[in-house]
Structures are given as C-alpha cells and as structure tokens.
Amino acid sequence: MDRKELFEKKPKIKINGKISSCPTSAAMELIGGKWKSVILIHLADDKKRYNELRKEIEGITERTLSLQLKQLEADGLVTRKVFSKKPPLKVVYALTEFGQSLVPILHGIRDWGLYAAETKGEFLLED
Structure with a gap:
C-alpha cells in the first residue's frame, strides 16, 4: 500500500x-518536546561528544540532556558510541540513518524559526 x-x-x-x-x-x-529537535539539529552536521552538546545547547540541564539522549537512542534516532580503551572515557553521539532522514525537516524548522524571528520578533546580538 x-x-x-x-x-x-x-x-x-x-x-x-x-x-x-x-x-x-x-x-x-x-x-516532540522542548529539547529533542534541538539536540537533533546539533547532531545534523556531525557527531558530538556529550560535553560539546551541553555547551552548545544553552539552557538545557545535564539531567535533561542525558534523559533526552537516552530516549532518542531508544527510538533509533541517535547512536551512542563509547570509546574506553584508555581514560578518560569518551562518548560520542551521532544520528542514525533513520535520524538522518530528519535533517531536511530540521533545517526547514530552523529556517522557519529565522523567518518567524524576522517577521514576529527580533534578533538580539550580544556585544
């Protein structure tokens, strides 16, 4: 069908x-939810370590990031790869093939967000 x-x-x-x-x-x-699409857009172009995501995503708590990454992994959108041959432990997150299928949609949402800011809001630049 x-x-x-x-x-x-x-x-x-x-x-x-x-x-x-x-x-x-x-x-x-x-x-859905406040953070999943934000996490996914940050992984759209390249894999990232946990701390990279935490620093890039302003306003997310460590607990929320951890929980959302676990859920995205359980749903097959994100992979978690652990490199533990020698300390320190390195964990890398990346989009799966299924997750990659969302990239055009995520870019569309991002572009619409810019349009919404231009139309209904304003850009606040930090000095």
Missing part, C-alpha cells in the same frame, strides 16, 4: 506503545 492509499484509509499508527490517528502525532511521539 502506498502513502496515498494509507492517507486515504486513515489507519491508526502505533509507536512506542502509543496509538495515534494522525501521522503528525506519531512523528511528534519521536521528536
């Missing part, structure tokens, strides 16, 4: 044990 047929038949979608009647709701089950 192709996507057009699926859309016309309006099947229920089950992801992570939750049933949605809308594909958008199903997608938001994986990437």
Whole structure:
C-alpha cells in the first residue's frame, strides 16, 4: 500500500506503545518536546561528544540532556558510541540513518524559526 492509499484509509499508527490517528502525532511521539529537535539539529552536521552538546545547547540541564539522549537512542534516532580503551572515557553521539532522514525537516524548522524571528520578533546580538 502506498502513502496515498494509507492517507486515504486513515489507519491508526502505533509507536512506542502509543496509538495515534494522525501521522503528525506519531512523528511528534519521536521528536516532540522542548529539547529533542534541538539536540537533533546539533547532531545534523556531525557527531558530538556529550560535553560539546551541553555547551552548545544553552539552557538545557545535564539531567535533561542525558534523559533526552537516552530516549532518542531508544527510538533509533541517535547512536551512542563509547570509546574506553584508555581514560578518560569518551562518548560520542551521532544520528542514525533513520535520524538522518530528519535533517531536511530540521533545517526547514530552523529556517522557519529565522523567518518567524524576522517577521514576529527580533534578533538580539550580544556585544
């Protein structure tokens, strides 16, 4: 069955044990919330270590970053690779192939955010 047929038949979608009647709701089950898309956009261009992400994502707590990374990993969007041959322990996060499929969408959201700032808000530059 192709996507057009699926859309016309309006099947229920089950992801992570939750049933949605809308594909958008199903997608938001994986990437919704305040931080998931922010983490994903920071991983869109290259893999990052935990501390790099923590420094780049202003306002996120260590606990929240850790929990969100675990959830993104469980959902198959992010991989976590541990290098432990010699101290210090190095952990690197990267998008999976499934996660990479989100990159054009994430870039679109980022671009729309810039448009929204131009249209409805303002840019605040730090000195």
